[in-house]
Amino acid sequence: MRDASGGVQNIVVFGGTSEIAVATLAHLITPSTTAVVLACRDVDAGRAVAESLDVADTVEVVVEHWDATAHDSHQGVVDAIGARVGDLDIVIMAAGVLGNQDALEADPTSAVGMIDANVTGPVVTLLACARQMRAQGHGHLVVLSSVASVRVRRAAAVYGAAKSALDQFALAMADGLSADGVDVTVVRPGFVHGRMTAGRPPAPFATTPDAVGAATAAAVRRGRRVVWVPSALRAVFAVLSLLPRPLFRAIADR
Amino acid sequence: MSVAATHRVSGWGNTTPVRVRLVDDAEVDMSAFGSRGAIPRGLGRAYGDAAQNSGGTVVRATGETIDLDDATGLVRVSAAVSIDELLRHVIPAGWFVPVSAGTRFVTIGGAIAADIHGKNHHRDGSFGDWVRSVRMLLASGDDVVVTPQSDPELFAATCGGMGLTGLIREATVQLIPVSSSQMAVSTRRCNDLDAVMSTMVDAEDTNRYTVAWVDATVRGARCGRGIVTFGDHAEDASGADPTAYRPRSPVRIPGPAVPLVNSVTGRIFSEMWFRRAPRARDDETMSIPAYFHPLDGVDRWNRVWGRRGFVQHQFVVPLDADDVVREALATVAASRPANFLNVLKRFGPGSDRPLSFPMPGWTLTMDLPATAEVASMLRGLDERVLAAGGRHYLAKDALVSPAAVSAGYPDIERFRSVRDRVDPNRVWCSDLSRRLGL
Numbered sequence: 001m002r003d004a005s006g007g008v009q010n011i012v013v014f015g016g017t018s019e020i021a022v023a024t025l026a027h028l029i030t031p032s033t034t035a036v037v038l039a040c041r042d043v044d045a046g047r048a049v050a051e052s053l054d055v056a057d058t059v060e061v062v063v064e065h066w067d068a069t070a071h072d073s074h075q076g077v078v079d080a081i082g083a084r085v086g087d088l089d090i091v092i093m094a095a096g097v098l099g100n101q102d103a104l105e106a107d108p109t110s111a112v113g114m115i116d117a118n119v120t121g122p123v124v125t126l127l128a129c130a131r132q133m134r135a136q137g138h139g140h141l142v143v144l145s146s147v148a149s150v151r152v153r154r155a156a157a158v159y160g161a162a163k164s165a166l167d168q169f170a171l172a173m174a175d176g177l178s179a180d181g182v183d184v185t186v187v188r189p190g191f192v193h194g195r196m197t198a199g200r201p202p203a204p205f206a207t208t209p210d211a212v213g214a215a216t217a218a219a220v221r222r223g224r225r226v227v228w229v230p231s232a233l234r235a236v237f238a239v240l241s242l243l244p245r246p247l248f249r250a251i252a253d254r
Numbered sequence: 255m256s257v258a259a260t261h262r263v264s265g266w267g268n269t270t271p272v273r274v275r276l277v278d279d280a281e282v283d284m285s286a287f288g289s290r291g292a293i294p295r296g297l298g299r300a301y302g303d304a305a306q307n308s309g310g311t312v313v314r315a316t317g318e319t320i321d322l323d324d325a326t327g328l329v330r331v332s333a334a335v336s337i338d339e340l341l342r343h344v345i346p347a348g349w350f351v352p353v354s355a356g357t358r359f360v361t362i363g364g365a366i367a368a369d370i371h372g373k374n375h376h377r378d379g380s381f382g383d384w385v386r387s388v389r390m391l392l393a394s395g396d397d398v399v400v401t402p403q404s405d406p407e408l409f410a411a412t413c414g415g416m417g418l419t420g421l422i423r424e425a426t427v428q429l430i431p432v433s434s435s436q437m438a439v440s441t442r443r444c445n446d447l448d449a450v451m452s453t454m455v456d457a458e459d460t461n462r463y464t465v466a467w468v469d470a471t472v473r474g475a476r477c478g479r480g481i482v483t484f485g486d487h488a489e490d491a492s493g494a495d496p497t498a499y500r501p502r503s504p505v506r507i508p509g510p511a512v513p514l515v516n517s518v519t520g521r522i523f524s525e526m527w528f529r530r531a532p533r534a535r536d537d538e539t540m541s542i543p544a545y546f547h548p549l550d551g552v553d554r555w556n557r558v559w560g561r562r563g564f565v566q567h568q569f570v571v572p573l574d575a576d577d578v579v580r581e582a583l584a585t586v587a588a589s590r591p592a593n594f595l596n597v598l599k600r601f602g603p604g605s606d607r608p609l610s611f612p613m614p615g616w617t618l619t620m621d622l623p624a625t626a627e628v629a630s631m632l633r634g635l636d637e638r639v640l641a642a643g644g645r646h647y648l649a650k651d652a653l654v655s656p657a658a659v660s661a662g663y664p665d666i667e668r669f670r671s672v673r674d675r676v677d678p679n680r681v682w683c684s685d686l687s688r689r690l691g692l
Contacts, residue, residue, distance in 0.1 A: 001270075001685050001689035002270045002689075003652055003653050004270065004302065004565045004652030005624055005625060005628065007626075007629065009689065030629070032655060058657065135290075135309050136290075137273035137308035179273075180273055181260070181271070181272050221626060
């Protein structure tokens with residue numbers, strides 16, 4: 001359940017080892033929180049994250065095995081989490097892999113796993129969570145998208161297209177879910193310094209996992225549907241979206 | 255996906271809206287409740303999540319019975335009847351409700367479930383003290399009449415039980431006699447909290463009703479200055495119709511686009527409210543709505559807080575812990591949130607009802623915006639309240655933790671064992687019971 005200031009009891013993260021998700025958790029955990037579930041592929045890494053979380057003794061931290069590409073298991077995992085902690089108050093979908101466009105072009109089959117992890121798996125799990133939240137009459141889905149989904153560039157064609165599909169899916173789901181008391185927040189960060197981007201040159205408006213976490217938690221409290229981090233990217237991408245393709249190409253593929 | 259249409263409901267504070275299925279109490283089909291159970295709802299004046307049940311059923315009260323015994327003042331009344339409707343019926347006959355909350359738009363069922371208190375608690379106790387019997391629908395499907403003699407534990411758990419012991423259908427309540435529909439009210443303006451408190455203590459001996467508005471928008475020595483009002487029902491009213499009672503319909507206001515209450519308007523209001531009060535005035539004649547229910551003059555006044563909603567935080571601390579009241583007001587004054595309405599009252603003896611809020615002590619009620627900053631400020635205060643042996647009012651609550659309830663209501667296991675007996679599967683449940691693990 002939720003309290004008057006937006007603090008919730010149960011928070012579930014899919015892709016529980018994601019740096020952005022962990023940073024978001026730090027901003028979402030309140031004295032009302034009773035359970036945090038980290039659903040992830042690497043259970044050992046999940047346990048390490050669980051250890052590192054700064055939570056009160058009264059908060060139960062659960063690590064659950066969840067593999068984005070094992071679609072058949074998703075409904076069962078969501079049911080098991082519900083049976084263990086009760087209502088799904090906030091669900092954060094943070095699974096995703098950045099991949100390397102050149103490598104994908106050299107080995108086309110490897111794109112399947114990449115798309116599975118970024119779209120197919122998240123969609124299956126989000127559908128299962130949405131069904132549970134409809135039955136609860138409340139809930140909040142938080143979907144980590146990316147500015148890369150807004151206008152997809154050649155250098156990240158597969159990643160951007162996959163995130164674009166997830167982003168559009170989440171926004172469309174939101175239109176139907178609001179009538180059932182369920183909120184959706186789509187998070188569109190720019191370049192985020194961290195493990196996922198280590199070794200890559202930072203893009204303009206680069207940000208940090210903590211900044212994304214803080215902005216996400218604030219957007220969840222206010223019930224905002226889309227949040228850009230940093231917020232200036234909203235205006236930047238409003239312009240980029242309108243650019244003629246040759247001009248966009250010249251800027252994006254510099 | 256559910257087939258039945260769902261409705262959005264929230265508490266009076268508008269903070270946690272959810273979707274529920276609504277059914278009328280006359281047509282309750284318990285087999286259709288489903289796994290998320292059901293909770294009764296009256297007029298929706300509980301501030302937090304007491305009368306909502308997300309994803310489940312909310313049972314609306316609908317009955318209209320008011321059966322008054324003119325000679326004794328005992329009234330048999332449907333749970334759905336509001337204090338407003340009851341007063342219109344009984345005042346002309348020379349009777350009055352024994353306990354009045356700050357609004358007359360609460361139902362009898364809600365008044366029992368929250369075991370409401372009023373400005374006369376120091377003398378007359380809370381609503382449950384005046385209930386002689388309750389007819390209710392239990393989780394078993396049985397419609398039973400419960401009295402303090404027939405099933406003392408169930409009766410005690412139901413008065414203050416937030417609707418979690420069953421659906422109250424009807425109650426018999428003892429009214430108090432009045433000879434007019436007017437109040438004789440005295441006012442004292444006090445420049446600091448000490449003066450407010452001592453004025454209240456002095457007034458209690460000779461007055462049925464006492465209450466104070468206190469100011470949490472000024473800092474320093476003046477913090478907690480306030481206006482104490484005390485009085486009683488007027489003995490006789492000149493004129494042909496002493497018990498005429500015709501409250502005006504509430505004024506409707508459009509929902510403001512932005513919250514009207516902020517830290518600036520709150521301070522201006524508080525300053526004006528304080529200054530316009532007389533330094534001392536005795537035996538002013540006031541109407542019942544003007545004295546008991548000033549906020550009812552505006553329809554849906556909760557909308558002045560805007561879309562984000564507000565919390566009405568109410569706690570009680572033992573008499574010797576009045577420092578906590580002082581600290582609470584100083585904390586609010588220091589952080590300057592939007593605030594203009596704080597009410598102070600001294601309770602008399604409590605009851606043995608396990609979830610009943612009143613206990614001997616000072617109770618402070620503060621209306622505040624529902625922000626994360628306010629939540630963390632109040633949580634800091636909560637620790638002081640609990641350490642002092644105090645507790646929070648569940649009918650207002652939308653913030654406290656399960657641990658705060660266990661600490662504040664040491665008798666909660668008695669409540670749970672009644673529920674284990676009459677509702678082992680928790681058919682009757684609410685977002686409040688889920689959030690606080692009642």
